[in-house]
Amino acid sequence: MSSSPQHAGTAPSDLSGAVAEGLAVAEDLALYREKFWQRLPQSLDELRGPIEGVVELPLHVAWSGMTSYDLGKPRQCMGLYRTVLHEGLRDDLPRFLNRDLLLQMWPVLRTLVGRTVRSVWEEAFPQLAARTRAAA
Numbered sequence: 001m002s003s004s005p006q007h008a009g010t011a012p013s014d015l016s017g018a019v020a021e022g023l024a025v026a027e028d029l030a031l032y033r034e035k036f037w038q039r040l041p042q043s044l045d046e047l048r049g050p051i052e053g054v055v056e057l058p059l060h061v062a063w064s065g066m067t068s069y070d071l072g073k074p075r076q077c078m079g080l081y082r083t084v085l086h087e088g089l090r091d092d093l094p095r096f097l098n099r100d101l102l103l104q105m106w107p108v109l110r111t112l113v114g115r116t117v118r119s120v121w122e123e124a125f126p127q128l129a130a131r132t133r134a135a136a
Contacts, residue, residue: 029116036120039090044125047099055080055096061087071101081105082112085121103127107135 041047049055055069062083069080084096102109106128110118122129 032116033120036117037124039088039093040120040124041090041093044099044102044127046094047097047102048094049096049098049101051098051101057083057096058092060089061092061096063087077101078105078109078112081109085109085113085117103131107132 050071052071055071057067057069057080059067065083066076066079069076071077071080081097081102084092088096110122110128110132113121122132
């Protein structure tokens with residue numbers, strides 16, 4: 001009896017299952033991207049949220065964790081923007097995000113948001129990607 005490990009070949013049915021799973025993952029990713037794409041403002045100029053003070057997020061945005069953010073504290077400001085970019089609905093973005101703050105924070109903020117959020121925003125608003133290149 002051999003003690004060497006046996007490597008089972010991949011059966012055709014296993015391949016079709018892997019292909020179907022890959023297609024399902026691609027479809028899920030496309031739906032996830034579409035969710036963020038539909039929430040985007042037409043222009044960054046629509047983002048007229050506060051630039052100072054304390055911001056209270058509604059529970060549909062901040063459903064897990066902090067709901068109050070002091071914009072005078074850089075970490076809290078970053079946290080607010082990260083939360084709104086991920087969880088905010090279309091009407092929440094202009095209400096809670098400010099164009100100038102977003103542009104200022106983007107080089108760091110882009111590293112704190114998920115890949116899908118980052119790519120959707122940078123594709124829609126090339127000035128965000130340009131801001132990142134300028135900061136490098």
